[in-house]
Amino acid sequence: MSVTGITKNLEALSFTLTAEFDAGVERVWQLWEDPRQLERWWGPPNYPATFDRFDFQPGGKADYYMTTPEGEKPRGWWRFTSIRAPHKLEFDDGFADEHGEPVAEMGAGHVTVTLEEDGGRTNMKVATIFDSEEQMEQMVQMGMEEGMREAVGQIDAILAEHANA
Template identity: 30%
Template sequence: MSRKQTRTRTEGRELIMERSFDAPKKLVYEAHVTPDSVARWWGPTGWETHSTEMAVEPGVWHYCMRSSEDGQEAWGKATYQEVVPDARLVYVDAFADQYGNELAEMPKMLIQVDFSEEGKQTKITSRTLFDSEEELQKIIDMQAVEGMSETYDRLDEFLHDQQKNKEEG
């Protein structure tokens, strides 16, 4: 399995990340909206994700990423605004506490994830809009781009394993 590169750029207050996967669009989409699947790939290398709630349509995803190295926790809350099965997810992502309260001192992000077919591959385009360029820079400084690239690496491995299991099953 080859590692693909995540293409990243900024445009004003927006962070755009693109990545292609060797998997059908339906499988890639389902990996984003199924709690058991998300738990297997969401988060950077060395972090595990636990969902306390995940109701995509309509609803909220409240989750905790926990470092397996030192136990550090990072809580988040995604509030879904638009769900187009197998095509698009739009949600507001915010840093939160374990009770789902959003942290006012941290940036909120309006995220649109589009899923498109490119031959036998599926391309994800994630567009994250911030309230200001300063908030975007704060997230970049927190190494979120590197973390999301690692997350996409983990998604690539998950999708590969899912397809392999299906072929063997």
Template identity: 35%
Template sequence: METKNQSTATTESNKQKLVIVREFDASRELVWTAWTDPESCKKWWGPKNFTCPVCEIDFKVGGKYLNCMRSSEGKEFWSTGTYVEIVPMERIVCTDSFADEKGNVVSATHYGMEGFPLELFVTVSFEEHDNKTRMTLTHQGIPSRKMTDLTSASWNESFDKLAESIK
């Protein structure tokens, strides 16, 4: 599946805002489902060489998600968040935090990382464009340019997997 990739980062009061725009050769419904259906999400969540053995989604405003990314060495990284806004087929806004396997928010130091706030924000929008879907992800609150670059690489590897999963 062909996708176009564009990433930018800006600084806002010592926190980075990452914006990634991807175009998928798939319907908006398929791309939306990849974000909202746990079994679909398991197919692409996490960068290359990672799997997603656990994906729980309570997809409603105020509902929570809990995801596990497992490295090829077996190290697990858990994340959780709360859905803040849902506009069907158009936009998802949620918090994003490191977590333990029970969904409790933990500091980034739990995973050997420094400087992350306990809560970040993710906005994903979906637009039909030339019989394709343009998806824009905005990840706000990343602590440094270095971490923004690493986060961008991870998201883009995940989105490469997403493209493959919706062929």
């Protein structure tokens, strides 16, 4: 499995997932910048994501929903704050209502994705900083750790397809 570790630090209000992939940085970066590839792994296997807006530039916004096994469609949003291809991506991340508007009472997290080349392989770090301890605890209770582990666990298969194409 590609996930090599998960660290939760309540004091720092941070949740960090690390992973390693048998592909170069440029290829792993494509999984973030291309919404069709992102849809294939953003969300656990039983909760596929659909991005209906994806303006991949600083200040741009992405809107998406995940389809649950029961057919419900919880929504989320990203606001891109920094993009330094192919090594670093930062965005604010939160829940949205059925109209795609941020749900303020759920708060937002600030996500930093870092990709580093290591001998033809890529080390990826996805670090989320939360607004409050309560928000972080709520996200962990909602299954963030398992969900992220399962979501990122799908990346190896996508990379293998590309390598064999």
